Amino acid sequence: MRDQVVVVTGASSGIGAATALAFAQAGAKVVGLGRDQARLQKMAEKLDLVLTMDVTRPESIEIAAAAVLDRYGHIDVLVNNAGVGLFVEEAETEEEALRDLMEVNFFGMRRVTRAFSASLLENKGVLVQVASVAGLRGYARHTAYCASKHALIGWSEALRAEWGPKGASVVIVCPPAIDTPFFDHAGYTDFRKDHPRLHLLSPERVAAEILDGVRHRRHRVIIGLRAKVLYTLFCVAPGMLERVRG
Template sequence: MNADRARRWFITGISTGFGRELARAVVQAGDTVLGTVRNPAQVAELAAERIAAIVMDVNDEAAVAAGVAAMNERFGGVDVVVNNAGFGMNGTIEALSLDELRAVMETNFFGAVRVSKAFIPALRAGGGTIVMISSMAGHIGFGGMGAYCASKFALEGVSDALAQELAPFGIDVLIVEPGSFRTDFSGRSMKGAKRALDAYAGTQAGEVRARLAAYHGNEPGDPVKAAHAIVQVVRSGKPPRRLALGADAVAGILKKLDSVKQDIEAWRAVSVDTVLDETGA
């Protein structure tokens, strides 16, 4: 897509945080946007900033279909779809209930897939970009954050496959991997397991909830700068597959990749020695 062309954006979850700042950055860049919120009172509030919004739940298939219709009605189509809606969940795997795990996956993973699938037919007609807001936790598993990490690992996997499937149609898939930014993620958007197990008291995983609460409001990343970075990359016309945001994300992801490479190299002989013998015996 031409880098200078005005784009029509659909962004889920623009009430606060990354979504809100991204919607603002889109408008400042001269593009148009339709975002989703859960609170009807925010529609008028956002309109005052020239940001169009509708009430939509990414877990409601009928509501998502209505979102596609609203985008077509207001802007005549879509160029960029951003899957931003989601929430954090802390708690050890042993303590989390399966219902709590499913709830995180339903919004962070299935919600993003649901929205993407709904818009793909329109994007196939004219090309465009799907942006998945993942996390450095889509590469790195953090003790006490397993449910959230699982949802982002899954999102990255489906995004890689989707990028291959949609490339022939001129559709890019950009996976954004933020580190720690000063948003509501560690506050309002963070949920915790209903129970905590005494066995994990004093361990890193067991103390995650308290550490997140103390860290809230002290994160190093600026969400305004992150939003403008996303707009810049999308509007470049040649977005990468992945965009890490924040020095912590860059360092953490590279460290994880180095660790994976070291493990593979250290056990290469054992790994490759599993081929069938020529005789097949």
């Protein structure tokens, strides 16, 4: 990755922070984007550049993308990672909350992709879309979140079909539950209490798999053996999976 220009959204926390550090350690010039200035500043000395950007605000994306392209001239990798969760029953999910979630997890990712797409195409670069296993199948109390991640995966698969012949790659990453403040940020502070047997993987593990996925331009990276087995089972016998759901 030496001297490759890598842009990571949501670099102020969790998976994005770990991924930004992993690319920096691999020799890339990493630009970390996020909203929270204080959290971003903690990353500043380890990355080439940090900039504030809110994926729900088009003008903020324009300013950040212009600053990156002015400074480096191009980018090689975009890790679209910024995302939020919403974990309540469908009956309690207000339409406005669903729209807010889609604004970040789907439209936000699309906006950031479009801001860098000319550069990625010109350089035959790599777009990494941090989706989720919740984009592959359904989970209770995840209707809005699953909808946003399914939309992201469908959109990204179609984009790959357009970009592939032009030499640019799309890597779709599907982590299971990861040990980050994600559920706390979503207001689901009892997540760990509700799932005492669930082993949370580390954000560093996701970062390592993202790096490998970029190096090998993998189509889809499902993180962890449990998630791979459950997804395979879902594909071949979805009814059986209902019985082993934890």
